Amino acid sequence: MTNSFGEFADAKMFLCIGTNMTEAHPVAATFLKNALRKGAKLVVVDPRRQPLAKLADIHCQINVGSDIAFLNGLMNVIITENLYDKEFVANRCDNFEAFKTKIMEYPVERAAEISGVKPETIREVARLLSTVKPAMLCYTLGITEHTTGKDNVMSTANLQLLLGNMGMPSAGVNPLRGQNNVQGACDMGALPNVFPGYQKVIDPAMREKFARAWNVEKLPENNGMMMPHMMEALPDRKIRAFYIFGENLANTEPDIHKVERELASAEFLVCQDIFPTETTRFAHVVFPAASWSEDDGTFSSSERRVNRVRKVKTPPGEAKPNWWIFKEIAKRMGHTWESNSSQEIWDNEVSVLAPALGGIKYSRIEEDGLQWPCPTLEHPGTAFLHRDGMFTHGKGVFNPVDWKAPAEIPDREYPFVLSTGRRLYQYHTRTQTGRSGMNFLMSEETADISPADAQKLGIQQDERIKVRSRRGEVEVRARVTEQVPPGMVWMSFHFREGSANWLTNAVYDPATMTAEYKACAVNLERL
Amino acid sequence: MKITINGKSCEGVEGQTVLEVARAGGFNIPTLCHLADLTPTGACRICVVEVDGMRNLVAACSTPAAEGMVIRTDSERVLSARRFIVELLVSCHPLDCMTCEKTGDCTLQNLAYELGVTGSRMEGDRYDYPVDSSNPFIVRDYNKCILCLKCVRVCNEIQGIEAIKTTQRGFDTKVATAYDNTLQDSTCVFCGQCVQACPVGALTEKKAKGLGRAWETRKVRTTCPYCGVGCQQELHVKGEQIVKVMAVEDGSPNKGRLCVKGRFGYDFIYSDERLTTPLIKENGSFREASWDEALDLVANKFKQIIAESGPDAIAGVSCARSINEDSYQMQKLFRAVIGTNNIDHCART
Numbered sequence A: 001m002t003n004s005f006g007e008f009a010d011a012k013m014f015l016c017i018g019t020n021m022t023e024a025h026p027v028a029a030t031f032l033k034n035a036l037r038k039g040a041k042l043v044v045v046d047p048r049r050q051p052l053a054k055l056a057d058i059h060c061q062i063n064v065g066s067d068i069a070f071l072n073g074l075m076n077v078i079i080t081e082n083l084y085d086k087e088f089v090a091n092r093c094d095n096f097e098a099f100k101t102k103i104m105e106y107p108v109e110r111a112a113e114i115s116g117v118k119p120e121t122i123r124e125v126a127r128l129l130s131t132v133k134p135a136m137l138c139y140t141l142g143i144t145e146h147t148t149g150k151d152n153v154m155s156t157a158n159l160q161l162l163l164g165n166m167g168m169p170s171a172g173v174n175p176l177r178g179q180n181n182v183q184g185a186c187d188m189g190a191l192p193n194v195f196p197g198y199q200k201v202i203d204p205a206m207r208e209k210f211a212r213a214w215n216v217e218k219l220p221e222n223n224g225m226m227m228p229h230m231m232e233a234l235p236d237r238k239i240r241a242f243y244i245f246g247e248n249l250a251n252t253e254p255d256i257h258k259v260e261r262e263l264a265s266a267e268f269l270v271c272q273d274i275f276p277t278e279t280t281r282f283a284h285v286v287f288p289a290a291s292w293s294e295d296d297g298t299f300s301s302s303e304r305r306v307n308r309v310r311k312v313k314t315p316p317g318e319a320k321p322n323w324w325i326f327k328e329i330a331k332r333m334g335h336t337w338e339s340n341s342s343q344e345i346w347d348n349e350v351s352v353l354a355p356a357l358g359g360i361k362y363s364r365i366e367e368d369g370l371q372w373p374c375p376t377l378e379h380p381g382t383a384f385l386h387r388d389g390m391f392t393h394g395k396g397v398f399n400p401v402d403w404k405a406p407a408e409i410p411d412r413e414y415p416f417v418l419s420t421g422r423r424l425y426q427y428h429t430r431t432q433t434g435r436s437g438m439n440f441l442m443s444e445e446t447a448d449i450s451p452a453d454a455q456k457l458g459i460q461q462d463e464r465i466k467v468r469s470r471r472g473e474v475e476v477r478a479r480v481t482e483q484v485p486p487g488m489v490w491m492s493f494h495f496r497e498g499s500a501n502w503l504t505n506a507v508y509d510p511a512t513m514t515a516e517y518k519a520c521a522v523n524l525e526r527l
Numbered sequence B: 001m002k003i004t005i006n007g008k009s010c011e012g013v014e015g016q017t018v019l020e021v022a023r024a025g026g027f028n029i030p031t032l033c034h035l036a037d038l039t040p041t042g043a044c045r046i047c048v049v050e051v052d053g054m055r056n057l058v059a060a061c062s063t064p065a066a067e068g069m070v071i072r073t074d075s076e077r078v079l080s081a082r083r084f085i086v087e088l089l090v091s092c093h094p095l096d097c098m099t100c101e102k103t104g105d106c107t108l109q110n111l112a113y114e115l116g117v118t119g120s121r122m123e124g125d126r127y128d129y130p131v132d133s134s135n136p137f138i139v140r141d142y143n144k145c146i147l148c149l150k151c152v153r154v155c156n157e158i159q160g161i162e163a164i165k166t167t168q169r170g171f172d173t174k175v176a177t178a179y180d181n182t183l184q185d186s187t188c189v190f191c192g193q194c195v196q197a198c199p200v201g202a203l204t205e206k207k208a209k210g211l212g213r214a215w216e217t218r219k220v221r222t223t224c225p226y227c228g229v230g231c232q233q234e235l236h237v238k239g240e241q242i243v244k245v246m247a248v249e250d251g252s253p254n255k256g257r258l259c260v261k262g263r264f265g266y267d268f269i270y271s272d273e274r275l276t277t278p279l280i281k282e283n284g285s286f287r288e289a290s291w292d293e294a295l296d297l298v299a300n301k302f303k304q305i306i307a308e309s310g311p312d313a314i315a316g317v318s319c320a321r322s323i324n325e326d327s328y329q330m331q332k333l334f335r336a337v338i339g340t341n342n343i344d345h346c347a348r349t
């Protein structure tokens, strides 16, 4: 997030696109609701009429995967009606002309046709956005889980630049992170192209810096593989050993049949987890790990805040802290690492090596966490980025992007579009929520369908139906709900039985390798 | 702005209430219906104080502080007014403090203790509502409700859910969901904000039952293990057991709020399905192994693969739920020891 949760309550306007905030980030949504009570405006862009949409001043119920067409059309109105922040664009941004040329290819009628939102509504949103300033743009996986995910993200940034909604409180582009420490895992360099602190592995100076710190002669020069490529390289043994820490890939990745074929073909699979999962079944070695509350450490939240996590109990049996396990493997491969606790790892390594975290030490985050960038011990942390339009690379850059349809679109055989996401009472593959009483509130997966489609197909509420895609099929109960528009099916991936991932399409955004969980084609059948 | 409280001069700023100035000055004024972030209702009147020049006692939580005010928080008149309120509340209260989950952390119990109210002076009607413990998280015993209405206000104004409201009038006034349904059959989202707000034992955490008394638990601040909001939790821990989870009142970013997962989703760590020993697969099934054996096996296999096929034949994914230090350590293992950048995590979900 460029901005912070603390700014929600005072925001004057929200544009929420592809975010089911009340279910996936409930506490963030409470601050948004508080702002609405004080008169803030809310525009929701989402194919479903989910709870947030019901609170909206305007709900743009776009077709699945039409985000860029919609946003380009919106920006077309903003430019042609001269509603944009001319001063910000002129002084703080680059590449406006090329961007404008692209936007002109999306007159509002074209955007309306692709997105399914009426031209008047798009115009109304444009005018509302230009009268209330600043606006906070929030998005979640509805933007990123598409084959055009990266372009979708750039499109949201284009809009905020155009409106001058950057570099001030209650503004910006704000992706809400799904898992507690996705932000932190990125910050720590658990990515194939960067060291901790987003320092590039292809930069010789960075390699030298880290080689010195880690006491090795050299470090690998080329970007590594991204996760889907790793798994696809298992069957032909291009990858011979695969080490999975914590992830339950057999349930979370698209097309479970394919994923399990890949995992089963691994020559040597190591899993490190707190529970046996569908994924650990395929392992050759399983390491038992300490969980949340069994080790001291830090999580970094969506708002770049480094928060303390504390130990209150010892791990069960022989389970060990994860950092200890990695250190022991390193030792057996001839490397002696000094740090011997989370605090030593953070204070003596992470915050020394990542400039943006340089000022964050355990002693400073006993209570509230600090938000990076926080380069020095005196620095108070950074609540919002790009203050006064000062961007990392000098100016904000417009990126012209084109709309592309999802990889698989409905046809005669598979006439419905399946979109997936999370529900309030469960979390991911339920390794945690499934063991803390949440099944009482949600005990099985459902296929959410519209009343119109239910009627057309003669499907009753709660009736068990079959949902089929080119990859697989599941039997689940139908949940007939006004939230879902005709032509759409919505499911989550919390329950293995009936998981949407038996159906989802393993196609990816070429740059980010994020799978298109939000769109594939399915068929519905009565049993 | 200067005001005088119990003879001591206190600094305040325009817009503060008497309660806020007094608390900042270290004076203890009890409250029952007061909620820091919401507009005061002045409903319970337990917070009354005496102000020079005013005939009636005033509610500190809803009275703006003004320059030169002279206030007493502990005069006999104040204490007897408070005592009267507490006596009324106690007179219709079940008084089963011995087994009540709230004992030791109950505002009514503390007030009765401080004011010397035994409950014997008045004998009022008691309620006879059924206790609702039909869900795994929240027990509702409205026999103990003192009608401060904090639960209703946090549900409506903080969480924005509007699952509960007051019904009926007079003695039969009660907090209820629409149609007096159970919470699971209402619009309730089980955030437990009402439980955190309740000053007495009317709303309690079901999982905490019998696990420990308020004075036996230590309070440990930590961060929620679920979504990326990063809510700050206060774990109430007895020994190695988390008794219950509250939100850190002033902590950023959540300012005293949690959702159902953050408040009630903690006990998976105690599951007897946890992995407790290293496992090695042999002839298709797992057997238990020592750490040395399992670690040696992995290290040797890695060395062998590096020798035969180079370091890029090894790949790993880190965990987006575990702590930063673990992810740092894993990418260091891959880069500095194995010698590959084949390290990733599910950054995209």
Ligand code: SF4
Binding pocket: B151, B154, B155, B156, B159, B161, B162, B163, B164, B183, B187, B188, B189, B190, B191, B192, B193, B194, B195
């Ligand atoms: S748990 Fe939350 S939603 Fe349910 S009644 Fe309490 S405050 Fe309202």
Ligand code: SF4
Binding pocket: B144, B145, B146, B147, B148, B149, B150, B151, B152, B175, B194, B197, B198, B199, B200, B202, B203
């Ligand atoms: S249930 Fe608790 S919070 Fe709600 S009105 Fe009764 S005493 Fe107050």
Ligand code: SF4
Binding pocket: A025, A026, A027, A028, B224, B225, B226, B227, B228, B229, B230, B231, B254, B257, B258, B259, B260, B261, B262, B263
């Ligand atoms: S309490 Fe709820 S909103 Fe807060 S971090 Fe946990 S899961 Fe997210």
Ligand code: FES
Binding pocket: B030, B031, B032, B033, B034, B041, B042, B043, B044, B045, B046, B047, B048, B059, B060, B061, B062
């Ligand atoms: S706390 Fe002031 S009136 Fe209730």
